Amino acid sequence: MLQNAAPTCQLANFVASVRFEDLPPRVIDMARDLAIDWYGSCIAGGGARAVEALHRTCAALMPGQGPCTVLPTGEKAGIYVAAMLNAAACHVVEQDDVHNGSVFHPAAVVFPAVFAVAEARNLGGPAVIEAVVAGYETGIRVGEFLGRSHYVHFHTTATVGAIAAAAAVGRLLGLDTKQMLHAFGSAGTQAAGLWEFLADAADSKQLHTARASANGLFAAFSAAEGLTGASDIFGGTHGMGAALSQDAEPARLTEGLGQRWAICETSYKWHASCRHTHPAADALAEVMAREGLRADDIERVTAHVHRAAIDVLGAVIVPETVHQSKFSMGTVLGLVAVHGRAGVEEFDRLALACPDVAAFRDRVTMVHSPEVEAVYPRKWLGRVTVKTRDGRFLSGSTDDPKGDPGNPLTWNELLAKADGLIRYYRPQEAEARLVWLDRLTRLPQAPSLAELFR
Amino acid sequence: MLQNAAPTCQLANFVASVRFEDLPPRVIDMARDLAIDWYGSCIAGGGARAVEALHRTCAALMPGQGPCTVLPTGEKAGIYVAAMLNAAACHVVEQDDVHNGSVFHPAAVVFPAVFAVAEARNLGGPAVIEAVVAGYETGIRVGEFLGRSHYVHFHTTATVGAIAAAAAVGRLLGLDTKQMLHAFGSAGTQAAGLWEFLADAADSKQLHTARASANGLFAAFSAAEGLTGASDIFGGTHGMGAALSQDAEPARLTEGLGQRWAICETSYKWHASCRHTHPAADALAEVMAREGLRADDIERVTAHVHRAAIDVLGAVIVPETVHQSKFSMGTVLGLVAVHGRAGVEEFDRLALACPDVAAFRDRVTMVHSPEVEAVYPRKWLGRVTVKTRDGRFLSGSTDDPKGDPGNPLTWNELLAKADGLIRYYRPQEAEARLVWLDRLTRLPQAPSLAELFR
Numbered sequence: 038m039l040q041n042a043a044p045t046c047q048l049a050n051f052v053a054s055v056r057f058e059d060l061p062p063r064v065i066d067m068a069r070d071l072a073i074d075w076y077g078s079c080i081a082g083g084g085a086r087a088v089e090a091l092h093r094t095c096a097a098l099m100p101g102q103g104p105c106t107v108l109p110t111g112e113k114a115g116i117y118v119a120a121m122l123n124a125a126a127c128h129v130v131e132q133d134d135v136h137n138g139s140v141f142h143p144a145a146v147v148f149p150a151v152f153a154v155a156e157a158r159n160l161g162g163p164a165v166i167e168a169v170v171a172g173y174e175t176g177i178r179v180g181e182f183l184g185r186s187h188y189v190h191f192h193t194t195a196t197v198g199a200i201a202a203a204a205a206v207g208r209l210l211g212l213d214t215k216q217m218l219h220a221f222g223s224a225g226t227q228a229a230g231l232w233e234f235l236a237d238a239a240d241s242k243q244l245h246t247a248r249a250s251a252n253g254l255f256a257a258f259s260a261a262e263g264l265t266g267a268s269d270i271f272g273g274t275h276g277m278g279a280a281l282s283q284d285a286e287p288a289r290l291t292e293g294l295g296q297r298w299a300i301c302e303t304s305y306k307w308h309a310s311c312r313h314t315h316p317a318a319d320a321l322a323e324v325m326a327r328e329g330l331r332a333d334d335i336e337r338v339t340a341h342v343h344r345a346a347i348d349v350l351g352a353v354i355v356p357e358t359v360h361q362s363k364f365s366m367g368t369v370l371g372l373v374a375v376h377g378r379a380g381v382e383e384f385d386r387l388a389l390a391c392p393d394v395a396a397f398r399d400r401v402t403m404v405h406s407p408e409v410e411a412v413y414p415r416k417w418l419g420r421v422t423v424k425t426r427d428g429r430f431l432s433g434s435t436d437d438p439k440g441d442p443g444n445p446l447t448w449n450e451l452l453a454k455a456d457g458l459i460r461y462y463r464p465q466e467a468e469a470r471l472v473w474l475d476r477l478t479r480l481p482q483a484p485s486l487a488e489l490f491r
Numbered sequence: 492m493l494q495n496a497a498p499t500c501q502l503a504n505f506v507a508s509v510r511f512e513d514l515p516p517r518v519i520d521m522a523r524d525l526a527i528d529w530y531g532s533c534i535a536g537g538g539a540r541a542v543e544a545l546h547r548t549c550a551a552l553m554p555g556q557g558p559c560t561v562l563p564t565g566e567k568a569g570i571y572v573a574a575m576l577n578a579a580a581c582h583v584v585e586q587d588d589v590h591n592g593s594v595f596h597p598a599a600v601v602f603p604a605v606f607a608v609a610e611a612r613n614l615g616g617p618a619v620i621e622a623v624v625a626g627y628e629t630g631i632r633v634g635e636f637l638g639r640s641h642y643v644h645f646h647t648t649a650t651v652g653a654i655a656a657a658a659a660v661g662r663l664l665g666l667d668t669k670q671m672l673h674a675f676g677s678a679g680t681q682a683a684g685l686w687e688f689l690a691d692a693a694d695s696k697q698l699h700t701a702r703a704s705a706n707g708l709f710a711a712f713s714a715a716e717g718l719t720g721a722s723d724i725f726g727g728t729h730g731m732g733a734a735l736s737q738d739a740e741p742a743r744l745t746e747g748l749g750q751r752w753a754i755c756e757t758s759y760k761w762h763a764s765c766r767h768t769h770p771a772a773d774a775l776a777e778v779m780a781r782e783g784l785r786a787d788d789i790e791r792v793t794a795h796v797h798r799a800a801i802d803v804l805g806a807v808i809v810p811e812t813v814h815q816s817k818f819s820m821g822t823v824l825g826l827v828a829v830h831g832r833a834g835v836e837e838f839d840r841l842a843l844a845c846p847d848v849a850a851f852r853d854r855v856t857m858v859h860s861p862e863v864e865a866v867y868p869r870k871w872l873g874r875v876t877v878k879t880r881d882g883r884f885l886s887g888s889t890d891d892p893k894g895d896p897g898n899p900l901t902w903n904e905l906l907a908k909a910d911g912l913i914r915y916y917r918p919q920e921a922e923a924r925l926v927w928l929d930r931l932t933r934l935p936q937a938p939s940l941a942e943l944f945r
Contacts, residue, residue, distance in 0.1 A: 097570070098571040099569050117553045190734035219693070222693055222695065223698055226687065227698070229680065229682055230681075231679070231680045231721070231729050231730060233723070233724055233729040234721040235729070236728070239722075240720070244677055245680065248706070259544060263544045264545060264694045266695055267688040267695065268690070279644060
């Protein structure tokens with residue numbers, strides 16, 4: 038251990054020392070469950086236009102096969118390309134996990150890099166789980182450290198994603214504390230990803246996860262090869278906190294290291310849409326169930342939301358693409374109200390095509406809520422007010438949207454969600470992918486990732 | 492042409508339309524000279540520890556051969572890896588070019604990407620020169636747009652470098668205005684690179700050029716494959732100006748497009764050190780020559796400098812590595828005073844080992860100068876005050892450090908510099924590299940880059 042008490046160094050030291058044998062069973066179970074959840078998302082995204090464009094780009098620039106599986110297609114590629122393409126695919130259907138407090142999607146950047154390296158090096162489940170835990174514990178804390186001001190311009194999953202992937206791969210490679218600091222330094226100085234793409238509904242979200250995962254992977258490998266990086270890329274005078282945030286809090290980097298397992302705070306997505314829509318969707322479902330309302334009974338819905346929801350979703354009034362509709366509060370609430378579900382199939386079939394959803398969408402507005410804001414991002418409260426056609430004003434609410442730690446998916450729901458996502462892309466190949474899913478349910482005992490994907 | 496008057500769109504339109512046939516002869520000559528200058532720097536950096544670490548990292552993550560030459564070693568690689576490794580190599584000996592007004596090193600990011608693509612696609616000199624001009628004109632303007640506040644935390648060559656490389660490769664691929672905007676969007680959302688590494692003299696400068704060139708290349712190729720990006724990544728609400736600068740000026744993006752050729756404002760480096768040391772070095776040489784002083788005659792030197800010089804160089808008091816000594820004002824002035832030169836050989840042999848240089852180094856201080864600051868970064872004024880051992884106070888000055896547009900290298904100096912850099916790395920292979928240099932002197936007429944490097 039380095040004799041340096043700086044939070045960055047404490048974090049590096051912790052991450053470099055994570056051992057499977059020392060992890061509480063609930064942490065191991067959670068890592069396994071998140072792997073299953075991520076895997077389904079990754080398969081489901083394989084056919085997206087942006088993912089296919091990135092696939093062709095990699096083929097032109099980095100041709101050649103390798104030992105790693107590009108999961109949606111089953112093709113083989115080198116470590117870097119496989120990580121990049123799996124990361125591009127797994128975020129696009131908006132079903133991958135999210136950590137509330139850091140507003141960060143860890144799976145999308147951690148698993149692609151870890152699985153690619155583990156498959157190439159023939160590593161087993163325990164090594165994978167150590168790495169995944171290292172990635173989640175690091176990325177979540179760095180996201181919290183950067184604070185809410187960071188999220189104004191920056192897509193945290195892109196910026197922090199590189200750090201999380203570097204920590205995860207760094208653990209997999211067995212980096213010591215000093216090397217881990219170099220990996221952090223090299224990853225942090227590549228941290229990038231702006232929200233500007235939302236204004237055009239451009240494809241950058243897929244580029245962001247792809248590059249973050251690959252950049253973190255690259256940083257960890259380069260540290261193993263002796264490339265040095267800044268020793269305090271988080272807290273330094275010209276580090277990420279100074280350059281990319283206005284309210285960075287170094288103490289968050291080490292909060293509860295070894296006692297608090299941030300990975301267990303991760304939320305699963307139930308609806309296939311931007312997480313900022315979920316609390317209101319569940320609050321609407323709550324009041325409709327409680328009062329026995331149908332969509333037609335509702336004249337108007339007001340969603341009471343936090344500021345970031347308005348920032349991220351606000352631009353989308355009338356969505357033009359299915360992906361864009363996942364960022365439309367009105368569409369998501371319309372799918373839930375009219376069809377009772379907002380899964381990948383409902384989005385494809387109904388988000389743009391169903392006139393009832395469109396009509397409902399136009400009856401939804403968002404307003405900023407101090408109550409919701411006060412506890413965000415620690416808690417994502419769902420609050421809606423409904424005006425019925427017969428003149429009543431009703432309130433719907435949830436304090437734990439479906440998938441949150443206080444309201445998790447059951448084992449069966451988790452598997453059913455993954456099953457549905459796997460059948461969503463190339464259904465004719467689903468059987469082979471379901472075999473891999475079955476093996477993933479025994480990830481902690483898997484002797485070899487290479488065998489798992491055989 | 493898109494009917495959009497936004498500066499970003501005007502710039503994209505200009506860049507997408509650059510034609511070799513329309514370029515003034517002095518622009519073509521300049522592009523050729525910069526290619527020669529860059530090539531020498533690229534060969535010279537091949538043996539640096541950081542470059543070799545990046546080489547091994549690429550070999551582990553992106554194995555496989557390709558049609559592109561890794562210039563220092565002559566190995567063949569795919570487009571992406573060749574661009575990355577040549578970009579890593581060409582910045583490390585601190586001899587590559589710089590544009591004063593944007594504080595940006597264009598060659599280090601533009602040429603690696605352009606040469607790799609041109610070699611793979613068997614393109615000739617005119618296409619290369621169009622692309623290089625597109626890269627320089629874009630990168631320089633985006634650097635000026637981001638302003639001086641950007642440079643406080645961000646290494647402009649890293650951040651803007653991705654845009655410059657995207658513009659250059661975009662032109663080489665024949666992107667239209669709309670595709671070029673997508674390439675800008677994808678490059679800009681990957682723009683990263685923090686100065687924090689300077690605190691540890693870490694290797695990130697090489698990582699920065701490598702990644703910037705590769706990220707820009709990737710952005711351009713992905714745009715050609717249909718990946719969309721933000722349409723106003725510079726001026727948008729969550730774009731680079733908003734997120735990475737406090738004083739961004741959109742008008743700078745289009746300043747003199749088609750009349751002003753920013754590429755011709757580029758400076759060559761004479762001394763093999765950080766550009767912030769050059770004005771004072773030349774001012775010291777000036778007063779020593781004028782007054783007939785030797786190093787021993789000098790009791791103290793005060794360098795009057797701009798703020799950025801203090802920010803970038805200030806950390807280095809007693810350098811521990813040769814690369815670090817290139818950021819030590821005292822060492823650079825010591826080499827010039829004691830040995831009359833601060834080239835790559837002098838740094839290796841004398842920067843750390845010569846007691847006279849070390850003694851001189853300790854007699855140098857920097858102070859902030861309002862006069863120098865007032866015209867920076869447009870002009871980089873050199874001002875020193877010398878106190879002699881016999882009690883005189885003398886001033887040295889230059890308004891145009893060696894290599895600046897007002898004081899350029901002669902053709903013979905340019906070739907001699909390149910010759911020396913080529914012989915610096917693997918001298919036993921210099922003859923083959925000098926053949927390529929000779930062909931590069933006829934770049935505008937070269938029918939094929941693939942043949943040039945055969």
